[in-house]
Amino acid sequence: MGTQNYTNIDFSFERISDAFISFDNDWNYVYANKHALNFHNKNLEDLIGKCIWDLYPGLIGGEFNTTLLNAKETQASHSIEIYDTINEKWYHNTIYPSSEGVSVYYNDITHKKKSEFELKKMLDKLHSHLNNTPLAVMEFDSDLNIIQWSKKAEEMFGWDSEEAMQLQFGMNQIIHKDDIFDFYGTLGNVSSVGSLHKSINIKCNTKQNAIIYCEWYISFINLEDNSSVMLALVDNITERKLVEFELINAESKFRGLVEQSMVGVFIRKEEKFIYVNPRFAEIFGYTQNEMCTEMTVFEIFSESDTHKFKTQLADYSSKKIFKHHYEFKGVQKNGQYIYLEVFGNTAIYNNEEVTIGSIIDITVRKKSVEKLKISRDALKLSNEKFELVAKATNDAIWDWDIKTDTLTGNDVFCGLFDVPPNTAISFSDFLNRVDENERETLVANFNYAVKNKISLLTEEFTFKQNNGKYKLIKDRAFVLYDKNQQEYRVLGAMQDITEVKEASQKITAEKDLSDNIINSMPGTFYLFNAAGKYKRWNKNYEDITGYTTEEILNQTALDLLVPEDVEMVKDKIAELFVTKKQTSLEATFIVKSGEKLRYFLTGRYIKYENEDCIIGVGIDTSEKKLAEDKLKKSEKNYRDLASNLEKIRENERTHMAREIHDELGQQLTGLKMDISWINKKVKSDDIAVQERMKDTIALIDKTVVTVRRLATQLRPSILDDLGLISAMEWQSQEFEKRNEIKSTFKANVAHVAVSTNIATGVFRIYQECLTNVSRHSKATQVNSELIIENNLLTLNIVDNGIGFNHSEIRSKKTLGLLGMKERALLINGTYKIIGNSGKGTSIKICIPLETSIIN
Structure with a gap:
């Protein structure tokens, strides 16, 4: 090199x-x-x-x-x-x-990894905060199908997660029939007023057909794909309801307060709120803006609890307590007191330490008697169980005690092996479910890991289900070793990846198909991002440009263009990213060998791998361009030849007209004079001779007129002597004399100084137009107009004849029309004819002028 x-x-x-x-x-x-x-x-x-x-x-x-x-x-x-x-x-x-x-x-990538660790830390804290919620957590899709069902929901309603998600019309089975219409009405009201949150107290059914009373906190979350999900926090208030029934006098007020309750969310930095949701502001009677810009945190506390809260905050800070849970007496904007319960966590938000939490109005709960307190305490006790169970996933979690050869696992694991919950099985029982062709490999991999003291294992194998069918399992395991480096226990999680694997294989097959289609294209295929970097291309692109994959990856879409095309293509690309409309252009490339190739290129905007990109194809038009240039050159040569021939013909006509007018005219005049002289000298009494002499003289007079007419037709002297305007006026008058067709001609100038070529061309076109009118139009009138404006000569000729059929004209050899068109082109003009059967014919000729106009 x-x-x-x-x-x-x-x-x-x-x-x-x-x-x-x-x-x-x-x-x-x-x-x-x-x-x-x-x-x-x-x-x-x-x-x-x-x-x-x-x-x-x-x-x-x-x-x-x-x-x-x-x-x-x-x-x-x-x-x-x-x-x-x-x-x-x-x-x-x-x-x-x-x-x-x-x-x-x-x-x-240190900064990226630190950001990932910070994000995980934040998510862990948020997850811990959600685990503190002493309520059943349920999530529904837009069709109200259950897609999330917490352990607390299992305890509350009796259905486990798998059963809940398989319920048809699950909402209809959970909500009691007496309250189902109220529930859907509430949802409809939320949608119609555009609210995102609502709470409602309703009767619900359990799996055991028992009726319980629940308070539902409903939130609607809009997703990025414009769909939405409904998140419900459900509190079992059966005991509270029983107390309410006993406290008849407080029932109406209690029910109203419960129906209005919902969870408030806040983010606090020191003594200021930096975010509160609408429900939080609604609880205290303020707007969100007032709470975040005009108030301190302490203004929502009663005087008796303000000092207590400040002391508690200092205690949290000094003891590094990150989870906060407390109750306090608050004061609303109107001066009324309410009781609230707060769940919070210390977290990092916008690189600052803040407290993120939720708040629930528990005023009604505080006013309830000891039975309601017992009910709340029971919910609090169950919160610890909820926190542990909420961490579980849909994976089959298992624990293998190697010394006792016992395998235990969660409910999902037991369900895979069709055994009751908390039932232990042996490792042999596990292997019997693995495809027999994969068992030996599975055991060998485990023995290799143990021999080399490897802790983390990942396996994929085929697992036989209870119904005899197989599914693909991904198993992640962690081997525990004692102080003597002897394995004694293995923990793991099994995940069903059957659908994921099938989808991956399908995607791979689709990609292979698209690659084959792209590579089979006769031209080039390309896809590049907004920076011009290539993302994909076909084999033809490499073959034609001569560059390798590595070289193309380091190029941009503008690198191979000839310098004069770079700005044009760059502007087109920028325009396409803005308009997102398909476009096309032609440009010249210089390939690796140095050869220049002309290409027709297309471009369309697409989104590819989350990037704005342009996709398109290129067709080699080099040979076509050469052919077009050759054709244009040939046409130019033809027109130059035709122009030269026309000049020669006009010169010959002028010469012949002068010869006929001057020479033949003079000779005829001399002949007439000689015959007249002979007639006077030779006195004959023969009447026939006298008559023949008179006829001869008359014939000579007619011949002189004919000679003058022929000379005029060959080249009207008026065109050279008085100019184009006068010549056309004379031609119009002559046409009307020779034909029974009224002819008018007018011009917006008295005289125009143009070249001989233009004057001759326009005059000959006008002659041919009038000839066509007399031969074919059957018109009674023809009107002509010559207009000079902005150095453009326009000639309009309109008759009231029978017109013509365009298809018939195209099928005939209309040499007259073709001749007029060619004459117009020879003087850089345009020719247009418009006609319809029975509606006359209109002809328009436009000629650009390079000389000034003299009026």
């Missing part, structure tokens, strides 16, 4: 922001860009030609070493994230093998 090519490679890799290194097949460094040298804190001569494993023996046997070897062996690209314990940084490595060695791109 030449020095220039090395320079180009260095320039390319020095421009990229990633560190880049390249090894030969013996793992010796053959290239490293400046970012890689800075990362290793070495000079180029410290690396080039050195073996990586000699320089960094500590990497041998590690994840990076294993991945490099695997990439080289499989000749497939690999990606890996590695944590540098020395520099306390994370790096993302992309490995590209080839027949000549291995190349590695790597960049610093």
Whole structure:
């Protein structure tokens, strides 16, 4: 490779922001860009030609070493994230093998990983907060089908999660028939007024056909795809209802307060609210803006609880207590007191430490007697169970005690093996459910992990269900070792990935099909993003441009264009990203060999991998362009020849007209004079001779008139003597004399100074038009008008004749029309004829003028 090519490679890799290194097949460094040298804190001569494993023996046997070897062996690209314990940084490595060695791109992703850890921390805290909610949590899709069913809901209604999700018209079975219309009416009211939250007290059914009273806190959440889900927090208020029935006098007020209750949400930073939801503001009688901009937190506390709250906040801060749960006496904007219960967590929001929590109006609960307090305490006791169960997933969680050979698991796990909950099985029972062709591999992999003290295992295998059918399972397991490094216990989770696997295979098949279709296209196919970077292309693109995959990845959509086409294509691309409408253009490319190719290109806006992109195809029009240029050149040569022939013909006509008028006219006049002289000298009494002499003289007079007419028809002298306007006026008058057709001509100027070619061409076209009128139109009148405006000569000729049929005209050899069109083209003009049967004919000729007009 030449020095220039090395320079180009260095320039390319020095421009990229990633560190880049390249090894030969013996793992010796053959290239490293400046970012890689800075990362290793070495000079180029410290690396080039050195073996990586000699320089960094500590990497041998590690994840990076294993991945490099695997990439080289499989000749497939690999990606890996590695944590540098020395520099306390994370790096993302992309490995590209080839027949000549291995190349590695790597960049610093420490900030990204820290962001992921912070996000996980936030989600964990939010999840912990939700776990503190002493209510049943249920989620419904837009058709009110159950898609989420908490453990508390199982306890409250009797159906487990799987049963609940399989209920047909689940809402109709949960809500008691007496209250079903009220419930749907509430939902409809929420939709009609545009509210997102509502609460309602209704009777509900349990699996055991018992009736319980529940308070539903309903929230509607709009998703990104414009669909929505309904989230319901349900409190079993049966005991409270029984107390209410006993407290008849308070029943009406209690019911009204319960129906108005819902959960408020807030975010607090020190003494200020930075966010409150509409329900939170509604509880205290303020607007959201008032609470977030004009108030302090302490203004919602009664005087008796303000000091208590401040002390409690200081206690939370000093003892690093992150979960908050307390009750207080609050005061509304109108001065009324209410009682509230708060659940909160300390969290990071917009890089600041804040408290995120929810608040429930428990005024009615506080006013209830001891039975209601007992009911609330029972809910609080059950909260601990809810917190543990809420962490469970739909996966089959299992625990294998190796010493006793007992496998236990959650309800999902027991359901897979068709055994009652909390029933233990043996490892043999487990293996019997695995496809017999996969059992030996499964056991061998486990033995290998144990032998090498590997803790984390992931397996995929075929599992036989209770109905005899098979499903694909992904099993993640963690092996526990005692202090003697002896395995004693394995924990794991089994996940049904049958549908995921089938979908993945289907996607792969669809991609293969699309790739085959793209590569079968006769032209080029391309797809690039807003930065012009190629995302996809077909094999033809590589074959035609001569560039490799790696080279195309480092190019943009403008790189191969000839300089004069770059701005035009760039503007078209920018316009397409704005209008999102399909477009097309022609441009010239310079391929790797240096050859220039003309292409017709199409473009359409699409969304690809969450990026704004342009997709299109290109068709080689180089030969077509050459043919068009050749045709244009041929047409130009033809028109030049026709123009020259026309000039020769007009010159010959002028010469013949002068010869006929001057020579033949004079000779005829002389002949007449001679015959007249003879007639006077020869006195004959023969009447026949006298008559013949008179006839001869008359014939000579007619011949003189004919000669003058022929000379005028060949080249009217008036055209040369007085100009185009006068010649056309004369021609109009002559036409009317020779034909019984009234002819008018007018012009908006008295004289126009044009070239001889234009004057002759316009006059000949006018003559031919009038000839066609007399021969074919059967008209009684023809009106002509010549207009000169903005250096444009326009001639309009309209008759009132029978018109013509366009299809008949096209089928005939209309040499007159063709001649007029060609004459117009020879003087850079246009010719247009319009006619309909029975409605006359209109002809319009437009000629651009290059000389000034003299009026």
